[in-house]
Amino acid sequence: MASSYKRLLRILLTLVFVALIVWQVGGLGEIVAAMRRMEPLYMVVVIVVLTLDRVLMTYKWGLLLRLRGLHLPLWRGVQMYCAAMIWGMFLPATVGADAIRTVSAARGGLPLGEVAASIVIERMLGFLSALVLALCSLTLLSWLGALEERFAPLWWLALALLTGALGAFSVSFSQLSYRLIHEHLLVRFRESGVMVRLRRFHETYRAYRGHKAGMAVFFGLSFGEQLLPILHSWLIALGMGIDVGLLFVAGAVPLALLIARIPVSIDGLGVYDGMFIVLMALAGVSPAESVAIAMIGRILQIVAWLPWWAAYVLGSGSLRPKPLDQFPE
DSSP states (O other): OOOHHHHHHHHHHHHHHHHHHHHTTTTTHHHHHHHOOHHHHHHHHHHHHHHHHHHHHHHHHHHHHHHHHHHHHHHHHHHHHHHHHHHHHHHOTTSSSHHHHHHHHHHTTHHHHHHHHHHHHHHHHHHHHHHHHHHHHHHHHHHOOOGGGGHHHHHHHHHHHHHHHHHHHHHHHHHHHHHHHHIIITGGTSSHHHHHHHHHHHHHHHGGGOOHHHHHHHHHHHHHHHTTTHHHHHHHHHTTOOOOOOHHHHHHHHHHHHHSSSSSSGGGTTHHHHHHHHHHHTTTHHHHHHHHHHHHHHHHHHHHHHHHHHHHHHHTSSSSSOOOOGGGO
16 A cells, blocks of 8 residues: 555655656757757767667676676567566556566576576665766756856765665675664564565675675676666757757766655656756756657657667567566475
């Protein structure tokens, strides 16, 4: 029940944010007019970049699995990744794309606990790399002389998040936290089925502490992969005839993506756009053009995912992901 209320609140907030943005830019007509300026050739190039993004994302995921002696074929993994993103757009918030990807990989024969642990590691290291990139973006915008005093809180936010995330990531691997959780806090329920599975998962997760070099490589790849949204946003701007430098886009996009991680709307819709409007205005880009860049990016992203989703559906013979409860421990 609580999750239903939470999802309803996020939907309402998303509608409010979108309505405010549409009002701010002067109506949908302004956004559509800006989107129509996009040249088809640039659309093709952006789709290629977005596809490369998914391939690199899957390669990184496969790297984590290989650290645990598991193998996921790259092209099959890309199909799973893109299919999960498509399905995740229509399923309840409690069944996100990561859960679908976990189930899909388990359906392909990989151990459920190992897959889940790899995805948690993937998300945590991805978040850390996003924070580091956001700090680099703040430094870049400051060097370009684009940041005003009102953006000073972004420095403190990024630094606080990075410090907290590094601390949480370190503590999550410690023996002390493991014992605190399973031998003290949850000891009363230690023999229940849920706690046994949780303990087993925690042990699998902590096994990654023995793969520090592999995780460092993953972090580096994640940092590189998160440069691709900068590239495709810049290409969209070029395709629309907007004269904005790549360095400025490199400063704006990671910051907008970081703010969009705040879980108050569906997929950051409205939150990302609002922050992107504010930052791109510093380079003279109009609100309607900023929203058009973001919207074209979302549309082309789905276009890039669809062929892989179709291939996965044809290969699995099902239009829906298999329910998690069909996989016994």
